[in-house]
Amino acid sequence: MTTQPTLELRGVDKSFGPVHVLSSVNLTALSGEVTALVGDNGAGKSTLIKCIGGIHRIDAGELVFDGTPHVVTGPRDAAQLGVEIVYQDLALADNLDIVQNMFLGREKVTGLHTLDENSMEKLARQALTTLSVRTVRSVRQQVASLSGGQRQTVAIAKSVLWQSKIVILDEPTAALGVAQTEQVLDLVRRLAEHGVAVILVSHNMNDVMKVADSIGVLFLGRMAAQVRREDVTQTQVVELITAGRSGDLGLSREESTGAAI
Numbered sequence: 001m002t003t004q005p006t007l008e009l010r011g012v013d014k015s016f017g018p019v020h021v022l023s024s025v026n027l028t029a030l031s032g033e034v035t036a037l038v039g040d041n042g043a044g045k046s047t048l049i050k051c052i053g054g055i056h057r058i059d060a061g062e063l064v065f066d067g068t069p070h071v072v073t074g075p076r077d078a079a080q081l082g083v084e085i086v087y088q089d090l091a092l093a094d095n096l097d098i099v100q101n102m103f104l105g106r107e108k109v110t111g112l113h114t115l116d117e118n119s120m121e122k123l124a125r126q127a128l129t130t131l132s133v134r135t136v137r138s139v140r141q142q143v144a145s146l147s148g149g150q151r152q153t154v155a156i157a158k159s160v161l162w163q164s165k166i167v168i169l170d171e172p173t174a175a176l177g178v179a180q181t182e183q184v185l186d187l188v189r190r191l192a193e194h195g196v197a198v199i200l201v202s203h204n205m206n207d208v209m210k211v212a213d214s215i216g217v218l219f220l221g222r223m224a225a226q227v228r229r230e231d232v233t234q235t236q237v238v239e240l241i242t243a244g245r246s247g248d249l250g251l252s253r254e255e256s257t258g259a260a261i
């Protein structure tokens with residue numbers, strides 16, 4: 001039985017003027033799975049996620065959501081399709097508390113046109129509970145007082161609150177210590193277990209091998225291969241990242257473009 005991907009990229013091209021950044025990129029992300037997106041500096045990862053998030057328009061190819069091709073016209077359009085990107089710098093407002101951050105720009109109001117604090121507080125707490133988050137003491141805590149791991153937790157829980165279908169995490173553990181990294185990786189898995197298609201952009205091979213179900217490797221703007229995690233060793237993934245091919249896998253750069261997952 002084949003499962004319909006939540007997101008599929010088919011032959012995506014993107015250039016900036018004369019700079020050809022993405023060439024014929026294919027990628028598949030399934031609901032309930034973590035799809036890692038890896039590649040060396042400048043391979044095109046950020047450009048790719050910005051294309052999915054509607055920040056860049058693709059030049060050619062298709063973005064297919066739940067089986068239907070869609071021209072993503074901007075970030076708002078992407079959000080309506082259920083895409084949420086959690087950037088490394090998080091874009092949380094330090095001077096606001098957790099509830100205010102989770103509802104920023106999308107506040108709930110009562111019939112009397114006042115902020116519905118009770119309902120927002122309840123929903124924020126529910127989102128954290130859904131992900132079994134126990135590290136945050138109060139949803140009324142100011143974000144400035146949270147640790148790096150707790151901030152990631154809030155940013156990820158926000159995607160649960162807004163029922164995102166595709167959550168793209170950009171280097172979520174880059175600034176974290178060992179214990180907090182473990183907590184965030186657990187959270188990434190739980191997010192996928194809730195049926196979200198998670199795309200994890202990471203340079204950290206330990207993280208990738210620990211949580212990914214599938215790994216897409218970009219090499220100089222081409223998808224060198226997308227492979228199941230259980231079918232590869234870390235060494236093979238590193239080879240794909242650095243050389244665009246892995247002899248052991250029998251995948252050449254040309255042959256493997258769009259390789260089956």
Ligand SMILES: Nc1ncnc2c1ncn2[C@@H]1O[C@H](COP(=O)(O)OP(=O)(O)OP(=O)(O)O)[C@@H](O)[C@H]1O
Nearest residue numbers: 016017019021039040041042043044045046047048
């Ligand atoms: N707006 C732009 N104009 C011109 N070139 C760009 C633009 N954005 C990205 N590039 C180029 O596209 C290539 C891919 O960059 P991108 O940031 O997508 O790579 P990356 O894989 O995310 O790298 P890193 O891991 O270092 O963040 C780079 O050569 C970069 O210089």
